[in-house]
Amino acid sequence: MKLTSHPYTLELKHTFTIATNSRTTTPDVLVEFEHDGIVGYGEASMPPYLGETQESVLAFHRKIDWSRFSDPFCLQEILPAIDAIAPGNTAAKAAVDIALHDWMGRKLGAPWYRIWGLNPAKTPVTSFTIGLDTPEVVRAKTREAEPYRILKVKLGRGQETDRMMINTIREVTDKPITVDANQGWTNLEEALRMIEWLAERGIVFIEQPLPKTRLDETAWLRERSPLPLIADESLQRIGDVAGLRGAFDGINIKLMKCTGLREAHAMIQVARALGMKVMLGCMTETSCAISAAVQLSPLVDWADLDGAVLIRNDCFRGATIVDGKLTLPDRPGIGVEKIK
Structure with a gap:
C-alpha cells in the first residue's frame, strides 16, 4: 500500500468573498493511493478557516504507517486508526478516506452509489x-x-x-x-x-x-x-x-x-x-x-x-x-x- 501526496493550488474564476474574507485561490493537496496495480484518487481542500495548510497535510500523511494494515478493504479499521494519529487535520484525513473509497470501488468494479x-x-x-x-x-x-x-x-x-x-x-x-x-x-x-x-x-x-x-x-x-x-x-x-x-x-x-x-x-x-x-x-x-x-x-x-x-x-x-x-x-x- 502506498500513498502519494502533492500540493496543488485551485485558481478561482472570480474573487470569492464571504462575511469574513476574500480570496482568489485555495490551497489543495491531491493524493493517490496505490495497491495491487490500482490507483484511487483523493483530495484535501483547505479554505482559511479550516486551519490546515499544504505543509500540515503532507506532514500528516507522512505519519501514516501503512505496514500496520494488511487489507485496504478494512475501512472500518484503517480510517479510525488514521483518525487517531492526531486531532484535527480533517481535510488531510478526508483525502485519505476519499482515495481509499475510490480504490475499493475500482477494485470491486462498482461506483459507491x-x-x-x-x-x-x-x-x-x-x-x-x-x-x-x-x-x-x-x-x-x-x-x-x-x-x-x-x-x-x-x-x-x-x-x-x-x-x-x-x-x-x-x-x-x-x-x-x-x-x-x-x-x-x-x-x-x-x-x-x-x-x-x-x-x-x-x-x-x-x-x-x-x-x-x-x-x-x-x-x-x-x-x-x-x-x-x-x-x-x-x-x-x-x-x-x-x-x-x-x-x-x-x-x-x-x-x-x-x-x-x-x-x-x-x-x-x-x-x-x-x-x-x-x-x-x-x-x-x-x-x-x-x-x-x-x-x-x-x-x-x-x-x-x-x-x-x-x-x-x-x-x-x-x-x-x-x-x-x-x-x-x-x-x-x-x-x-x-x-x-
Missing part, C-alpha cells in the same frame, strides 16, 4: 454560489448561473449590503435562493428582522445566521424564524450532530470538515434519526472531492456541490451538472478520471 444501494436518478439539484460583490458583478454572476435552478448567496456584511445582494439578484431572476450568513449576523433582533425580510423574497433557508457558539440564541431565533435554519460552522463531525437539534432544522455536511465519506454517511443516518434535514456542501474543490460527495447525494434534501465549477483548473473529470441537477457517471469508485 451502487455499493450503498442508492438510486442515481435521485440526486438533487445543486445550488450555484454567488459571493459578496458589487451590484454589477452580482448581476453578471447571476446571469452566469442561468443553467442552475437554485442560487446560494453569501451574506453577513451588514444589512445594507445584504439587502443590496438580494435586491440585485431579484433584478435578474426569480429563482429560489438559499442564504449563507457565515456567522455574520451578530445582533439577534436584527437577524430575525432580516430573516423575516428574506422570507418575503423567495428564500428557501438560512445557513449559520449567528456565530457558531451561540446555540441558545440560535434556538431562540429558530423558534421565531419563518425559514429553516441550517448548521454549517456549528457542525464539524458526527459528535456535534445531536447537540444541534433544537437550534437548527438541519445540518450541512462537508467532507473536508468531517474526515470524508465514511463519517459523512454516518452523519446522515444520525441526522435522519433525529428528524433533521440534511444538506451536502463543499469547499472550492476539484471534481475529485465533489464527485465523492455526489455519490452520497441521493440521501440528502439539498446540495451545494458547485465547488469544481468555481475553479478554472479542474484536473479531474467526474460528476457533472446537467440542467442544474447533479449527475453521476457510471464509473467505479467515486467516478473520476484524471485529465491533466
Whole structure:
C-alpha cells in the first residue's frame, strides 16, 4: 500500500468573498493511493478557516504507517486508526478516506452509489454560489448561473449590503435562493428582522445566521424564524450532530470538515434519526472531492456541490451538472478520471 501526496493550488474564476474574507485561490493537496496495480484518487481542500495548510497535510500523511494494515478493504479499521494519529487535520484525513473509497470501488468494479444501494436518478439539484460583490458583478454572476435552478448567496456584511445582494439578484431572476450568513449576523433582533425580510423574497433557508457558539440564541431565533435554519460552522463531525437539534432544522455536511465519506454517511443516518434535514456542501474543490460527495447525494434534501465549477483548473473529470441537477457517471469508485 502506498500513498502519494502533492500540493496543488485551485485558481478561482472570480474573487470569492464571504462575511469574513476574500480570496482568489485555495490551497489543495491531491493524493493517490496505490495497491495491487490500482490507483484511487483523493483530495484535501483547505479554505482559511479550516486551519490546515499544504505543509500540515503532507506532514500528516507522512505519519501514516501503512505496514500496520494488511487489507485496504478494512475501512472500518484503517480510517479510525488514521483518525487517531492526531486531532484535527480533517481535510488531510478526508483525502485519505476519499482515495481509499475510490480504490475499493475500482477494485470491486462498482461506483459507491451502487455499493450503498442508492438510486442515481435521485440526486438533487445543486445550488450555484454567488459571493459578496458589487451590484454589477452580482448581476453578471447571476446571469452566469442561468443553467442552475437554485442560487446560494453569501451574506453577513451588514444589512445594507445584504439587502443590496438580494435586491440585485431579484433584478435578474426569480429563482429560489438559499442564504449563507457565515456567522455574520451578530445582533439577534436584527437577524430575525432580516430573516423575516428574506422570507418575503423567495428564500428557501438560512445557513449559520449567528456565530457558531451561540446555540441558545440560535434556538431562540429558530423558534421565531419563518425559514429553516441550517448548521454549517456549528457542525464539524458526527459528535456535534445531536447537540444541534433544537437550534437548527438541519445540518450541512462537508467532507473536508468531517474526515470524508465514511463519517459523512454516518452523519446522515444520525441526522435522519433525529428528524433533521440534511444538506451536502463543499469547499472550492476539484471534481475529485465533489464527485465523492455526489455519490452520497441521493440521501440528502439539498446540495451545494458547485465547488469544481468555481475553479478554472479542474484536473479531474467526474460528476457533472446537467440542467442544474447533479449527475453521476457510471464509473467505479467515486467516478473520476484524471485529465491533466
